[in-house]
Amino acid sequence: MRGHSWRSAEFPAFVGLINHPEQGYVLFDTGYAKRFSEETSRFPEIFYRWLTPMHLCQKENLIEQLKALNVTPQEIRYIFISHFHADHISGLLDFPQAEFICSQKAFNNFSKLGRFKGLMKGYLPKLLPTDFETRCQFIEETKIVPLEQHYYPFLQAYDIFSDGSLKAISLPGHAAGQYGLLIEQTTTPTFLIGDATWTRDAFIKNCKPNVLTHLIMDSGKQYLTTLDKLSELYRNNKNIQIIPSHCLKSFLVFNNENSV
């Protein structure tokens, strides 16, 4: 955060599990997996691990967490990929039957960069299943729908299953082709925003990130535009839960409001 002191911070890496009445289970990202340690054990990838050390105990492993909910990996029908940073896709290989939903722009950006340039952008190509392209559908190929007035300044979205249940909204800046997912058919509409901001304080107080973070961003300018839009959405619509992937406070608020 701009204006804050320098210190290391703890960042949980959350994923979303959506139970769609017709389509079955859909994951929003996969978070980390042990594979991240294996893929970052050598030079130059080891820099990734030094910069963002991962701690993942057995029960935090996504497969274990799904098991606790009585969901098997085979039951995951789709994985929506917000963007291709390693902390969001490390678990893709654990779901050999799932289809992937991602942005073509994000995938192209991920694929075209070589080992070193890709690493600078937070990409680890070996995390991708070899048959990824045959199992993937691009967000941009789904139908565009207008969003209702109360989602202003966001105006349109891609209707993933053409039933209005899951809407992908472009959130550029942090990573090329990043998309968030709006889930409206819950008591409170939920907007999973990936890394469009790292914390809820960022859009509540419109806190800008430190300029150094621009080094890893796809576009610092677009990041700030997206941040402004999320701040405006938050001001206009207190009924929507906006959840960044690494924000513990958002997770606690969500849990509190959705506990049964």
Ligand SMILES: [Zn+2]
């Ligand atoms: Zn990211």
Ligand SMILES: [Zn+2]
């Ligand atoms: Zn992330």
